[in-house]
Every structure is written in C-alpha cells, then in structure tokens.
Amino acid sequence: MKRFIIAISAIAAAAFCSTGCLFEQKDLFDQTPEKRLEARMQELKDVLEKPEYGWVMDFFPSSDQTYGGYAYTLKFHSDSVDVQTELATDISNSITSLYKTTTDNGATLSFDTYNTYFHFFSTPSSGLYSAYGGEFEFIIADVSDDLVKLIGSKTGNTYYLRPLEEPATSYLQGVEKMDAFFQEWLPVFGTDDEKVEIHTMERYATITDANGTETTAHVSVTPDGVRFYAPFEYEGESISEICPVNAHDMYDGATTDAGIILPWIKPEAWEAYKDMDFEKHEWVLECKLATAQKTLRDAEIPVSFERYTLEDGEYGYLMKGVWTDHPIRLNYLPREGKLNFRSYQYARVTGKYPNLHIHPARVGSGSEVAVAVFYLYTGSYSTRGMMFSSDGNGHYTYINNKVYPDYTYDCILPLLFDEDLYGSQLVYDNDWRVTGVDAGTASPFDCIVYTVKGLRKVK
Numbered sequence: 001m002k003r004f005i006i007a008i009s010a011i012a013a014a015a016f017c018s019t020g021c022l023f024e025q026k027d028l029f030d031q032t033p034e035k036r037l038e039a040r041m042q043e044l045k046d047v048l049e050k051p052e053y054g055w056v057m058d059f060f061p062s063s064d065q066t067y068g069g070y071a072y073t074l075k076f077h078s079d080s081v082d083v084q085t086e087l088a089t090d091i092s093n094s095i096t097s098l099y100k101t102t103t104d105n106g107a108t109l110s111f112d113t114y115n116t117y118f119h120f121f122s123t124p125s126s127g128l129y130s131a132y133g134g135e136f137e138f139i140i141a142d143v144s145d146d147l148v149k150l151i152g153s154k155t156g157n158t159y160y161l162r163p164l165e166e167p168a169t170s171y172l173q174g175v176e177k178m179d180a181f182f183q184e185w186l187p188v189f190g191t192d193d194e195k196v197e198i199h200t201m202e203r204y205a206t207i208t209d210a211n212g213t214e215t216t217a218h219v220s221v222t223p224d225g226v227r228f229y230a231p232f233e234y235e236g237e238s239i240s241e242i243c244p245v246n247a248h249d250m251y252d253g254a255t256t257d258a259g260i261i262l263p264w265i266k267p268e269a270w271e272a273y274k275d276m277d278f279e280k281h282e283w284v285l286e287c288k289l290a291t292a293q294k295t296l297r298d299a300e301i302p303v304s305f306e307r308y309t310l311e312d313g314e315y316g317y318l319m320k321g322v323w324t325d326h327p328i329r330l331n332y333l334p335r336e337g338k339l340n341f342r343s344y345q346y347a348r349v350t351g352k353y354p355n356l357h358i359h360p361a362r363v364g365s366g367s368e369v370a371v372a373v374f375y376l377y378t379g380s381y382s383t384r385g386m387m388f389s390s391d392g393n394g395h396y397t398y399i400n401n402k403v404y405p406d407y408t409y410d411c412i413l414p415l416l417f418d419e420d421l422y423g424s425q426l427v428y429d430n431d432w433r434v435t436g437v438d439a440g441t442a443s444p445f446d447c448i449v450y451t452v453k454g455l456r457k458v459k
Contacts, residue, residue, distance in 0.1 A: 068203020
C-alpha cells in the first residue's frame, strides 16, 4: 500500500523539501521545488479521488466537541466534492461544491465554496453569532489510501477520512438504523463497578471506571455501533469503538475494537415482551376515579388486553374496559422492559381531525381532583408516559416515568380539542387544566381515571 506523510510547516516549500524522503516515489530533485510541490499535491488529490464510493468523515464541531459527531460522506472529483450527511432531511440528497488543496499555511484542504450541508455548523445565525464551531479548512496531517488525518484550522479538532466500502446513501441508512437502535435500547454495558452508557440522541457516552469516577466522552454513530472522538481506557485497554451484538433483534451486549466483550446491564425488573402474557389472564386496574361530581372513590376496573403491532413497528397492548369505545394503548419499551402509557390521538369526535386524545396527567394545584396534562408528541421523551413494572408475581406497579423526577404523572385523562389541533384550546378550558369532567361538557366520558396504582392479575 502506498503511503506518504505530509508534515505541517509554516513554510510550505521548505516543509516538502525536508520531508521528501517520506514519500515512496522516484527521485524528483531534477525538478524545481515548485514542480515537486505541485506533484505531491496532485498525489494527494489522487488519493482523495481514488475510493469508488468516496470517504466518510465523523464531523465533531466545537473545540470541546460538545455537540458530538455526525456522519458526512465526501466524494471528491478534480475540483468538486459531493456531500451527503445524516443530518439531511433526505439522506440520499447530495450537494456539490468546490474544494481545493493549498500550501498557504502548510498543506491544507479547504472547502472554499458554500455547501449547505458541510457549512451547517460554521454558518452564524441571529441567535448563534459564532455558529456551532464548525470547520471548512483543515491542515493535512497524515495521508494514506485507507486513512486521511486532518486538523481543524479553528478548533484544533482531529478529523479522519475513511474510505467508504458501500454507497454513501447505504452507509447513512446504516447510521440511521444504528442510531434508532441505541435510542430504543439505551444500552448500558459492563459491570456494576465499571460500565459505559451510550446516549446517541445527544451523541455522548458516560463512562464509569472501577473507582466510581464518571466521565463524559463524545461519540459519533456508525452502521456498526459508535466511534469515540478520543479513545478511553477500560480494563487496561484503549477503546475507540463499541459495537452492539445482535443489534437487529435485541441488545445482548457489545464488543470493542480491543476485543473486550461487554455484557448488557439490564434495567431493574426488565421483562421481554414475548414473556408477557396479559391476554391469558383476567386483570383489574387499581385506581381512584374522579367522577363528574368531582369526588374520588377507590376502584378496581376489570380490564382485558389485546396485543398489537403498528405499521411503524411499535408494539404493545390495548387495555379494554376503562371506556367502552376507546381502549387505552400501552406501548412496550424495549430498553426499559416495561409497559408504558403515553399521549395518543384516538378518534374524531367532531369535525374532520382526530380531536379525542388520551393523556397521562398529574395532580395540579387547586382542588384535589385538578390535573395537569403530560403532553408528549415530540421531543426527547416522546415515548415515555406512565410506566408499569412487573414484580414477577402477577402485579404490575405504576412507576414514575423518570422524565420529570419531581412530578408524578399517574392519571389517565381524556381530552377533547377543537378542530385546529396545533393552535387549539381545550374544550374544557383554555389553560391546559381541567377540574374533573363537567357533566355539561361535550365529552363522551363520565369520569377520568385518577391516581393509577397498578395492574393486578385476578385469574
């Protein structure tokens, strides 16, 4: 494999003259320094243009890598480059712009015309005058057919170009799938004393060493797992990459580039969906009811369950019996091993939009039956609501959703919106609060489920 190294120097010509022995090529000293420099820069361009599918760069903006890393693919031509990225709305879309190699401040690679994708992190806005600390000019530190090492001119961050072994879009699709997998499972692996926890949504990992010291490391996502911006020590080995095992089924553990096997640390009371047997038994929902007269009473509501799988792959149970025509949907959280109730659009009661919603809620201020809605359609915690955890003995206890530790969302509340969902006010009130269900309100319900305690098997 042909390999050459380009040294960084303030005086470019001198740098290339003094490091000529590092290039495995025929002697060119019968040429002028300018010709030798031109030949070497052309050799660099030949390396950049060589891979069939181009290169992938894990792009870490900001000098402290605070935003984590994101995948960019780069296909170089003689003077242009095709850029794709996992950040694009359409990852198959490519934007072409110009690039150049220069020796102004040492050998540099510069993306010198605006590219919406590549300049995203370096483009200021009214709210971010210095943007995100992105780069578009890089000092060339090391070059070979299978790795190009770059140093960001502004941040000093280290970047690597790695040749793609598949088309760019295929690679980025793999990144998306792996990112979704990590977010679904939130893997924590290792041992109770020494472990690593991956958060790909925010692109960081929490590493706990044998002394209990916790540090944060920044990561990027690959089709095989995650890659760390800088290696870290684990069990005396240097770790740069972690790849989950059996990533397309369930999380079994992980392997590292150092050959270490990392077992998965299951969450407390984790239960596989295939082992849940709600359909085979009779159950009651243990709770209190807030009636139309705004009184509370203890209740055990007989309920039955039916498994479901949605088009998007989500799966769980329909809990029937609380309201005749509107079963409550409990989704399964693989990473938690628990059933979960969250906000859903259920039906169209009036108008042309689905305006009946059922939400988790919590006790609010004011009268004892006042509740505040837990509104989750978007955001980091869109899958979380009200969770049920098995005790292994036929009882599923309500547990806090962990989103807001200071608040307990333990109510199930039906709400009617007007037709304009995203600009709407509640039919009940205009400030996201209700006090019971008023008998005069246009609602199909005569009560709300309040203070859910759990699910109990009765037969």
